[in-house]
Amino acid sequence: MAIVETKELTKVYGRGDAAVTALRKVDLRVEPGEFVAVMGPSGCGKSTLLHLVGGLDRPTSGRVALNGQDLSELSDDALTRLRRREIGFVFQFYNLIPVLKAAENVALPLVLDGVSPRKAQSQAQLWLERVGLSDRTDHRPDELSGGQQQRVAIARALASEPALILADEPTGNLDSRAGDEIATLLRRVVDEWKRTVLMVTHDPRIAAYADRIIFLKDGTVVDEARLVGGNDGAEKLVRQRMEDL
Amino acid sequence: MSVRCALLGLLAQRPRHGYELHAAFEALVGGAENWDVSPAQVYSTLARLKEAGLVREEGLEQEGGPEKVIHAITPAGRRELEAWFSTPVRAEHQRDEFFVKLMLCLATGEVDPMTVIYAQRASLYQELHAVTTQRARADPRSELAxxxxxxxxxxxxxxDLRWLDMVEARLDEVRRQPLPEPQPRPRGRPRRAR
Structure with a gap:
C-alpha cells in the first residue's frame, strides 16, 4: 500500500473572481521507503500539496490518504493525533522554540502527546545523537548554526518515530554546504532509518538527492523523473562528463 | 585539456618512466573511471613530445626487471608548459547538441518541445544524482581532489538545469519568433559603390 496517495487533489483559495486554483486534480503516490522531491517554479502549488498531505489544510475537492486512511474522514482531533504520531514536519525556518534547549525542543511533541517526560527525554537524546548533535543538547536555538538548528528540527520530526517525514524547503535558509549536510541527513532518514521523505525544494542540487522528482507547474503534475534504477546510462554519462572537463 | 600538457606537467614535477607517468596521470584525475588514458596513449604522446624537443630521454632505470627509459622535460618543454598554464581553458558552451535539437524541434514541428525539454531534464537529474552519490562515498580526508x-x-x-528551466519558461516567446536563417548572399558581382 502506498504511504501517501492523493486522488484529484484540488485546492482553490478565495471565491468568485478572486479565486486562485493552487492545485488542480493532482494524483500522487509515494511508496514506503521512498525519498521523493517535489519541484516547480514558485507559486506552482508545491507547498500547498505538502500542507494538504500533512493534514495542515483541507482540500477543496479530491482526497488524501495516508496508509490507506482517508484524511477527510477524520475529525480535527483525530487528524491532530495522526499528525503528531505518524508525520514528522521539517520547515524552512526550523520552527524551534527559542527559549527551549535543543533536547527540550525535540522532546516537546512527545510530552504534548502524553509520553512520560523521562521517556521523551531519552528519545530526544537518542535522536540528537543520531543527527550528530549529542554535544549540543543543552544549547538553545540562538546558540546553534542554521544547519545545527535544522538538525534539531529533523531530530524533533523523527522522535515520535513517524513513518513519513514532510520537509518544506528544508535547505532554503542554509548555505550550500549546510544544505548538502541536511540533504545527506534526509538521505540517511530514508536509507538507514527506513522512513519515507516527501520534500519540497526549488534547488536542483538538493532535489538530486531524492529517488524520484515530481514536477509541478500551474498546480498540476507535468512530469516525473526517476533518478535511481533503470538507468545505467547515468554513471556512464558522469564518466563522459568528467572526460570532457 | 590535452593529455600532452598534463604529461609535461608531471615531468616538470620530476623525471619519470612511461609506466610511472601513466600511473601518476591516473592518480591525478582520480582513477581510470574518470579519465581513461591507455598506457599506449601515454607512450605515443611521449614519442611525439620527444620529436618536438619538449621531452628528452635522461637515462635508464633497471631494478631487477626490464630496463625502463627515464624521461625528463626540456627547457622548450617548460616554456610550452608555462604557456599552457597562462592560457585560460575554453569552455565549449556554444556547441550544445541539445540546443540544436530544441531549435530543430521548433522548426520542424515534429515533436512537442516540452517532451524534448523534459527528457533532457530527467537525464540531467539522473546524472546529478549519480554525481551526488559518488561524492557522498568519497572520503574527504584522502580524496579531496x-x-x-x-x-x-x-x-x-x-x-544546465537552471538554463533548461529558463528555456521552458520562455518557450512561448521563442516559438513566436522566426528561427535564425542565413543571410541571403547577393548574386553576381558586387556593385561598385559610387
Missing part, C-alpha cells in the same frame, strides 16, 4: 572534480561536474549540471 576527486571531490573537487565531482563538485565541478555537479555545478555544471546545476547550471
Amino acid at each position: 576527486h571531490i573537487l572534480l565531482l563538485d565541478q561536474a555537479a555545478m555544471h549540471l546545476e547550471a
Whole structure:
C-alpha cells in the first residue's frame, strides 16, 4: 500500500473572481521507503500539496490518504493525533522554540502527546545523537548554526518515530554546504532509518538527492523523473562528463 | 585539456618512466573511471613530445626487471608548459547538441518541445544524482581532489538545469519568433559603390 496517495487533489483559495486554483486534480503516490522531491517554479502549488498531505489544510475537492486512511474522514482531533504520531514536519525556518534547549525542543511533541517526560527525554537524546548533535543538547536555538538548528528540527520530526517525514524547503535558509549536510541527513532518514521523505525544494542540487522528482507547474503534475534504477546510462554519462572537463 | 600538457606537467614535477607517468596521470584525475588514458596513449604522446624537443630521454632505470627509459622535460618543454598554464581553458558552451535539437524541434514541428525539454531534464537529474552519490562515498580526508572534480561536474549540471528551466519558461516567446536563417548572399558581382 502506498504511504501517501492523493486522488484529484484540488485546492482553490478565495471565491468568485478572486479565486486562485493552487492545485488542480493532482494524483500522487509515494511508496514506503521512498525519498521523493517535489519541484516547480514558485507559486506552482508545491507547498500547498505538502500542507494538504500533512493534514495542515483541507482540500477543496479530491482526497488524501495516508496508509490507506482517508484524511477527510477524520475529525480535527483525530487528524491532530495522526499528525503528531505518524508525520514528522521539517520547515524552512526550523520552527524551534527559542527559549527551549535543543533536547527540550525535540522532546516537546512527545510530552504534548502524553509520553512520560523521562521517556521523551531519552528519545530526544537518542535522536540528537543520531543527527550528530549529542554535544549540543543543552544549547538553545540562538546558540546553534542554521544547519545545527535544522538538525534539531529533523531530530524533533523523527522522535515520535513517524513513518513519513514532510520537509518544506528544508535547505532554503542554509548555505550550500549546510544544505548538502541536511540533504545527506534526509538521505540517511530514508536509507538507514527506513522512513519515507516527501520534500519540497526549488534547488536542483538538493532535489538530486531524492529517488524520484515530481514536477509541478500551474498546480498540476507535468512530469516525473526517476533518478535511481533503470538507468545505467547515468554513471556512464558522469564518466563522459568528467572526460570532457 | 590535452593529455600532452598534463604529461609535461608531471615531468616538470620530476623525471619519470612511461609506466610511472601513466600511473601518476591516473592518480591525478582520480582513477581510470574518470579519465581513461591507455598506457599506449601515454607512450605515443611521449614519442611525439620527444620529436618536438619538449621531452628528452635522461637515462635508464633497471631494478631487477626490464630496463625502463627515464624521461625528463626540456627547457622548450617548460616554456610550452608555462604557456599552457597562462592560457585560460575554453569552455565549449556554444556547441550544445541539445540546443540544436530544441531549435530543430521548433522548426520542424515534429515533436512537442516540452517532451524534448523534459527528457533532457530527467537525464540531467539522473546524472546529478549519480554525481551526488559518488561524492557522498568519497572520503574527504584522502580524496579531496576527486571531490573537487565531482563538485565541478555537479555545478555544471546545476547550471544546465537552471538554463533548461529558463528555456521552458520562455518557450512561448521563442516559438513566436522566426528561427535564425542565413543571410541571403547577393548574386553576381558586387556593385561598385559610387
